[in-house]
Amino acid sequence: MTTTSLEVTVHRRLKELSRRLPQALPWPHQLTMARLVARSLTTGRSALIQVASQPEYRLSYLLPALSWPQPLVLALTPTVQAQLQQQDLPLVENWEKPLLFVEQWPQPDWAGVLVVDPVVLLRDFFRRTMTVPKGVPIVFDQTQHLEAWVETALGVRVEPADWQRLRLSLPPAQAEQVLHQVTELAHYLLTNPNPTQSVPQDLRRTLGGLLQAIQPTLEPWTRFTEHLVTDWPLWSAVHHQSASFTLYLSPVPVAAALAPLWSQHPVILIGEGLDSQKQAPAFRYRLGLGEMTTVQFAPDRHEEEVSLYLPDLPETNHPHFVARILPLLGQLVLTSPGPVVVLVDSYALRRQLGTYLAAQFGSRVGVGRVPTGARPVVVADWDFWEQGPGLDPATLVLVNLPFPAWDQPLVQARIHALKQEGRDWFREYLLPVALGRLQRGVNPVRRTKGLVALLDNRVSWRSYGAVLLEGLAPARRLYTLDKVD
Helix, strand or coil, X not given: CCHHHHHHHHHHHHHHHHHHCHHHCCCCCHHHHHHHHHHHHHHCCCEEEEECCCHHHHHHHHHHHHHCCCCEEEECCHHHHHHHHHHHHHHCCCCCCCEEECCCCCCCCCCCEEEECHHHHHHHHHCCCCCCCCCCCEEEECHHHHHHHHHHHHCEEECHHHHHHHHHCCCHHHHHHHHHHHHHHHHXXXXXXXXXXXXXXXXXXXXXXXHHHHCCCCCCXXXXXXXXXXXXXXXXXXXXXXXXXXXXXXXXXCHHHHHHHHHHCCEEEEEECCCCCCCCHHHHHHHCCCCCEEEECCCCCCCCXXXXXXXXXCCCCCCCHHHHHHHHHHHHHHHCCCCEEEECCCHHHHHHHHHHHHHXXXXXXXXXXXXXXXXXXXXXXXXXXXXXXXXXCCEEEECCCCCCCCCCHHHHHHHHHHHHCCCCHHHHHHHHHHXXXXXXXXXXXXXXXXXXXXXXCHHHHCCCHHHHHHHCCCEEEECCHHHCC
């Protein structure tokens, strides 16, 4: 099928669907994006598509996938797979192309659409067990999570129970050495209050020497031993309540690991808030992506404008900051016509704000969860919000800007890697990641045309503030709360 004929077919099917079910295509760029996907499939040229807040763009890649006569892969998270099955596929009539939700390619000459979890796909690719033939295009949706998928698929995790399994597989003398190593690690990690920590080099060397001497044959120990001699960061998640810890070896940076995938398969990467620029230079560099078609769809200026309130407050680390924002939070909750979400990364401050609001608004308030009932008030961190709890707030309160936390081991490793390469680690990593999280965090409010209250005043006086504020457009600036419609 030629480029023109596939584009015409997809255009016609979308127009027919629009006439039959007008409410099925609320996103104004549906036709444009579908034609871009069709063109990428027929030309074999990879593409990076940045979408805005509407989730209904899935038909823009589903219809080209079903209309194209060649095989392809849709790499979708379980949540998106469920949306595809329950919401999108029922809208599509009379398709004949095979479509399977399985983890393995059925047979070499199969010409259907394989829908698979991206972590499973990447894991099989890195372990060289992937059965998808070379040259088959892969469509990744929600590409903003691609780095995390790679770290999950390629990284190695050692759970507390794995130490016991290792000890039971060894002679008594070696088992005693392992117990001594666990005790030494636990003493260091559990005396530090941080929930995630890098493992010091001396402890890493001791552990590596022990495992090299033992040469364990159990998983995950074989892969852990193999990658412990690399420069991958070794870090831990500490479980203080159970006095235990989990060790992680994570690939940082991920570009080198992904290079073979990019060379063997055309890809269409679709994501939200990937980069401030259409060409996505920072995102593409971190992922090792070469030349490709790049497109960026902005929010609709008339239909998706939010109200932006920037109160005059001290800096977030000022001793009077909390005292100033507490009554403001109460006012924002009282005046909100619908759900309120308060995002704050500090665990201690999150608990303090949750306690304060619960004292005023009772069971309406949930910390790290969405309460049942009308007009819930959710106090959570940015990671919780990124997981998509399924709430479109009328008011979103951003206590802090979502910069990656400097004390996180993987953040430190990414900054170190960029420094080693002589790159601008702030402009190429911290700032684009913060901007993307800010855009994705605000996008649910666009569906309610609600209020965003940004309490971190660094946007008003730091040099990067203009970039962040521009990334929130379209937004109508408010100077007092009584101006809210």
